[in-house]
Amino acid sequence: MDIGAGAREVDNAMPVFRFAPSPNGELHLGHAYSALLNHRLARDNQGKFLLRLEDIDLARCSLAYEEQIVEDLRFLGVDWDEGRRRQSEHFERYAEALDVLKHDSLVYPSFMTRGEVRRTAERFEEETAEPWPHDPDGVPLYPGLDRSLSEAERDERIAAGERFAWRLDTSAALALHPDLTWYEGGEGPNGETGTVPADPSAWGDFILARHDIPTSYHLAVVVDDALQGVTDVVRGRDLFFSTSAHRLLQALLGLPAPRYHHHDLILGDDGRKLSKSARDTSIRSLRAAGMTREDIVRLVGLEGLV
Incomplete structure (x- = not known):
C-alpha cells in the first residue's frame, strides 16, 4: 500500500x-x-x-x-x-456533533422501531409486488414517515416518553454536499479504486443516536477519526459502503477526510x-x-x- x-x-x-x-x-x-x-x-x-x-x-x-x-x-x-x-x-463529544446537526435542522426524531420499518417494507412488497429499497447491509430503508411530523407533535411524543432515534435528513444534507468523493487506496467490492464517488443516499435517513445509545457507529467513528488526527483508515471491505455515510458526516461537520484503504476479508x-x-x-x-x-x-x- x-x-x-x-x-x-x-x-x-x-x-x-x-x-x-x-x-x-x-x-x-x-x-x-x-x-x-x-x-x-x-x-x-x-x-x-x-x-x-x-x-x-x-x-x-x-x-x-x-x-x-x-x-x-x-x-x-x-x-x-x-x-x-x-x-x-466520550459520549459528550458525539453529543456536541449531533447538536451541530440539530442546529442546522439536518436531523429529526424517528419513532418507528426496526420492526415497524420491516413490516412497512413487507406490506409494501406484498401489495405492490415491487421490491422495497434496502441499505448496503440488507436492512430495509426507513420510509421517512416521521420526517414530516410537526415540531409540536415531536415534542409532545418525546415528553410522553416515547422511544426514538435521531436520524439524518439525508436529502437535506445532500442538497448541501451533492458531489462527495473519497480516495480509495484499496479496492471496493466492484473493483472501485482511486477517486470514488460517495453515495450516502444508499443508506437513506440513517440513525445517528438512539434512546439507549447516545451515538451511532457512523457518528462516533468520524468524530473520533478527526479528534485523533487519523490520516489513513485501513479496514475490511465489508465497511466500504459505510464510507459514503462517513464522507457526508465529515462534510456536514467540517471534518477532514482521511484516505481510505479497504482490504480483503479473511x-x-x-x-x-x-x-x-x-x-x-x-x-x-x-x-x-x-x-x-x-x-x-x-x-x-x-x-x-x-
Missing part, C-alpha cells in the same frame, strides 16, 4: 493509523489481519498507531473482552502509541465473513491450540511480517 498516492485531504505531516475493535467478543483472524496490517503500515511510514475501543453498546461490550483484546494484540506483537481510547468515555471455510461467535477462529483459541505469533501471521497471509 502506497500511502503517498492520491490527493491528500488531511493536513497532517505524520501518518496516523488506527485499529478499532468492539470489545463485545474475542478477536478472530480477520481482526488479526487488520491489526497487523495497520501496525506495520504505521511503523514502516514513521507514523502513529492508535488503539480505539468502539464500546458504545454498553449492554454487549465489557472490560473483560477489552483485556482479552489487549492480551491478544500483545501476543501478536502489536503495540500502540498513546493510551487506549474508549468511545464510552473468510471461513463456508466462504463467509468470520464472526466472533465462531470460536475456532479466535486468537485465544488458536493460542490455546499451540499456535505461535508466526503461525497466525502466516495463516492470515502476511508472511512478510514474520
